[in-house]
Amino acid sequence: MQGPHPVAPPLVALTKRAMGGMRSVGGRLACLFGIVAALGACAVGPDFTRPEAPVPGSWQNAGDPRVSTQAAADSRWWKAFEDTSLDRLVELAYHQNLPLQVAGLRIVEARAQLGIASGMQYPQMQVAFGNANAVGLSENIAKIGGLPRNYFGYQVGLDAAWELDFWGKYKRGVQAEAAEMLATIADYYSAIVSLSAEIARTYVMIRTFEVLIDQANENVALQEKALEIAESRFRNGATSELDPTQAATLLESTRATIPRRQTALQQARNALSTLLGQSPDTIEPLLVGPKAIPKAPVTVAIDVPAAILRRRPDIRSAELYAAAQCARIGVAKADLYPSFSLAGTIGLDASTRGTASANLFSSGSMFYLAGPRINWAFLNYGRITNAVRVQDARFQQLLVGYRNTVLKAAQEVDDALVGFLNAQAAAAFEQNAVTSAQRSVELAISGYREGAVDYQRVLDAQRSLLQQQNDLTESSSSIATSLIALYKALGGGWELRQNDPVVPERTQNEMKERTDWDDMLGPSRPQEPKKNAAPAKH
Template identity: 30%
Template sequence: MLLWNPDMNWIRNPFPPAVLALILAGCSVAPVYERPQADVPAAFKEAKGDAAAAGNADWKPAEPADGIARGPWWHVFGDATLDGLEERAMAANQDLQAAAARLAQSRALQQDARAGLFPRVDAGVGPTRQRPSPASQGRPDDGPSQASTLWRAQLSVSYEADLFGRVASSVNAAEADAERSEALFESVRLALQGDVAQAYFLVRELDAVQALYRRTVALREQALKLAQRRFEEGDIAELDVARARAELATARSESLGTARARASAEHALAILLGAAPADFTLAEMPLVRSAPPVPALLPSALLERRPDIAAAERAMAAANARIGMARAAFFPRLDITAGLGTEASQFDNLARWSSRTFLFGPLVGTMLTLPIFDGGRRDAALDLARARYEEDVAAYRQTVLTAFREVEDNLANLRILAQQAAAQDEAVAASLRASQLSQTQYREGSVSYLEVIDADRNVLQQQRAAMQMDGERARSTVALIRALGGGWQAPEPVASASPRR
């Protein structure tokens, strides 16, 4: 510890002008980040049908960006029950809570990295009890030595001058990581919203199928009573009665299978809502055909709206900043430290002016360090940083391709399902007519009861296929909205767990 002396001019200007200029004009060696190019088509191949051309008041074109709130896009279905389930999931889903906690962690790391831009100031006070060895004082090994107590009150300051951008690169990397976590949080939230909507429509589809089987069972019971009466009257053989009874049992069995599938779907929906299956019950509501039109945006806008693409892009930015950190390790590092305080043999004397002390520079080592040889460790770290950046570039481009495929898949699904639904409606109508004719002919005795059973089975099969198609269209609509990055509603205030950058 050096004593203060007003005549020591080097203290007033401890560095020559050249060194001061170097400190003040520190430069970064980090590579300039530019988002890599990705192959973007001019238009979606499947965006040529009604799903692309139709408009809807709930879908308002806006400037796309991954940073805007998506709003309650599920309102396009006009289902109050779905609205309530979505809000409940946003408040209680545990996966979303975990994603919010990961976002908070990344923001804490960002704050920790930004602290490196500022000096660190510490204060302390306390005694030191020491007995030096006689040899350390130039005396014989068996010479006398007295123990002493030294009280010290000190204010210390430490700061790394960011000469070549190491600290700035670490801050940039932490900021990109935080933005990536934010995008991942949005991705989890959008996925949860889509999962809730799809699970809900699955339950409603099964409700419609269950209602169909109830009607079928009632018709089968009537048919069995009719067959039993006609058998007793001697109009038909017992074989027809046995067939009617078998068809009734089959319908009841299939109804129970649908109930089992419905229970499993309801349990899965409960977990998405953050509730135990025992605490959640969804009233039966058969699915009503609904296919709200979803406008297809330009492919280039998809890059800005999809949160998973934004997360992949921020991962590249963080990897680029870490290349700068690895490069800075090849250049000198300047650590500025200073201490100011008082020292005295008694605590009462710490406040005396004569007890003041200061230290400028490290207590051990040097202020300016220059790496010379490390066996290739810095080269390996730089190669690692570059390789990770290339990996993130490839992952980004793959994410973009996957996003385009998901949009194309769901556009194709909706286009073809609309055509398939029209054809299925014709099949249902034709099967119903065939069933009516077969029953009339059976009563007239021109056909066997086996043909009536076949016709009834075909009606049930076609009606069930139509209901499954309605559910698939609703789920494909949700999947398309999710693939497009969410809804186009005007931005809304975002929850505190995910403030926008």
């Protein structure tokens, strides 16, 4: 960082003399601005209070023995699946996902915006000026005394202006930017929650398609054997051509499902590569391991409903954006009242127009101008009043949005919970159905080979087997995805990044080469100005 600018010693001395000459003026102004500064602690506009939001007393399925409300949900909830590939993917996504990096950069932007708002509480204009001019007067203008028509002028000095925060305009501005900065942090954590859930959901979909493809291939092998039997019986005159043609129809229909599943599988892999911030050709090594749907635990631990207000970062974000907008009402209202400023100029002024060249840095070259100023836009034709109304309407929208966010959060938890529990029940029934369907195929083929049943029984049994296997796979997948949705609805996973930088190191280095960022690129820090964020009253 640059140090203070050097100041010429003569100018420092002259400044001290000028201030001495201004003592009488300053004495008269001190009382006025002392009162103004004391009253500046007040702030117009409403103070933010967290809005009431309807939260259920308990979850609808909280009494189920598979649900525990005694402990909060695990922050590393994906480890419940005991799948090392999934663990690795979540960790990679935390460091490589591009939208998450954008969310982190918004925090950095908000920190800089807060710095701007904080600086507005102090003198808003400080300008050092200097100029040198060559002046030539027209020959057609009467000459003044013995002064020359051509001369040089020099000037150097300082301008300063400070609008006192009499109505709390800048204080409210700091509150608004501080709340918005904290909201971007909540948005960042919300992005982490969504990212971990989306990685897990996409991974489950990949494994689901792999299982469906394997099942289709197994059924193709089974149906090929049935076709061979039908063709053999047809060649031996034991049956008509209808049996082998029906067998071939079912076989080709089953084969046709495989390319469709492979398309969906590749699309899921492509989606995973995007989430990881890398190209699709790098995904395959990350998916080593059994091609099986991650097995979810039978039981789940969830928070009580009221806990989602403090756990879910998107709810916290909605509250903070409302707090920021509440402060902006005060910023707009301050324009309804007069503003009080203190402005001044001090400097040195000299020219060569006199009988001898003047010395710029002599005491006689000093000039100053200082005094109070009052501005009041009272003939604003309702513009300021309507500006206040605009900010108030936006604030009310955010309050309603906050309540809606809470309602949706509760709905998401209940939806995911009932989906998780009922998918488990469905999977148990479908497992029994698959077992029965497998036995039916064995009996149908055996009976057909011996001529005891017609081929329609074989067709029906094989179709049923494939359908029941697919239903079981979908239910197993639904168990996993419902549990993922439940943990996402509970707001799990964001805690792991609290002490990590919000901007990757490589990006930090790139940005620091362009701009002095001080310490703004680091993690969410304990000294983040939460006290300026207009905390909610309870």
